[in-house]
Amino acid sequence: MKLVVLGSGTSVPHPQRAAAGFWLETETGSLLLDCGADTAHRMAAENLDWPNLDAIWISHLHLDHCGGLAPFLFGTKHAPLTQTRRKPLTILGCQGISKLLRAIDDANDYDLCDQPFPVELREISTDNSPEADFEILPDLRARSFSTRHTNESLAIRLTDRAGASVVYSSDTAYDESLAAFARGVDLLILECSFWRNKPTAKHLELAEAMRLAPLAEPRKVILTHLYPEWDAIDLESKAKELWPGETIAAYDGLRLEIQNRTWVQKRER
Numbered sequence: 001m002k003l004v005v006l007g008s009g010t011s012v013p014h015p016q017r018a019a020a021g022f023w024l025e026t027e028t029g030s031l032l033l034d035c036g037a038d039t040a041h042r043m044a045a046e047n048l049d050w051p052n053l054d055a056i057w058i059s060h061l062h063l064d065h066c067g068g069l070a071p072f073l074f075g076t077k078h079a080p081l082t083q084t085r086r087k088p089l090t091i092l093g094c095q096g097i098s099k100l101l102r103a104i105d106d107a108n109d110y111d112l113c114d115q116p117f118p119v120e121l122r123e124i125s126t127d128n129s130p131e132a133d134f135e136i137l138p139d140l141r142a143r144s145f146s147t148r149h150t151n152e153s154l155a156i157r158l159t160d161r162a163g164a165s166v167v168y169s170s171d172t173a174y175d176e177s178l179a180a181f182a183r184g185v186d187l188l189i190l191e192c193s194f195w196r197n198k199p200t201a202k203h204l205e206l207a208e209a210m211r212l213a214p215l216a217e218p219r220k221v222i223l224t225h226l227y228p229e230w231d232a233i234d235l236e237s238k239a240k241e242l243w244p245g246e247t248i249a250a251y252d253g254l255r256l257e258i259q260n261r262t263w264v265q266k267r268e269r
């Protein structure tokens, strides 16, 4: 598997951090984890094969996570590069995605799911049942977990055939059952919106993220969803003071690749 961070930021406009978006590639396909407002153009900027993207996961309805979905579909509907595509695109994620796309369709007869290729859209419930396991790409199993952020918010755990795994928390409040969900994962992509004195209960600050890490015991953590207050702070060394494990501060363009069950940082392209 390969991971490219497209957006390590939030809804707040920032010169270096786009809104949430992560490109994940396996031997059998490509998957976008969240599609923030900037994601479509970020995929192009990173030279990724967006015209052949296989699946999109939407964690929740905040626009820094799904605001780019309709613009991306508007793009693929008309882009010369996608006119000959015939393989389907799967859109999976939280409750309410269809309603959102319908509302945008209604505003201008976009018909966003009527593409040159088939689109399959499926909403995942928030009941956290362990048997609610699904295949998001061939040979890539997924399980979702309802997070304490908004009613529809979901984290996702992905495992490939070789057993390599990733958890993407998306936005969440402090919740130790999320650590249980992420237990033993190879790579935990965890939100860490604030350093300290967080202004809302619905996000994490560093001390909380670093309390979840030893409970989850991931092999590596990427902290993301970074508000501009992080600009002045050395996140990785602050994290090290609280948890000795390996923490990487996300940045747009960060690339990792799995080698023998270990996620290794790659040089930028």
Ligand SMILES: [Zn+2]
Pocket (backbone or CB within 6 Å): 010, 011, 020, 062, 064, 065, 171, 225
């Ligand atoms: Zn967010």
Ligand SMILES: [Zn+2]
Pocket (backbone or CB within 6 Å): 060, 062, 149, 171
């Ligand atoms: Zn949110």
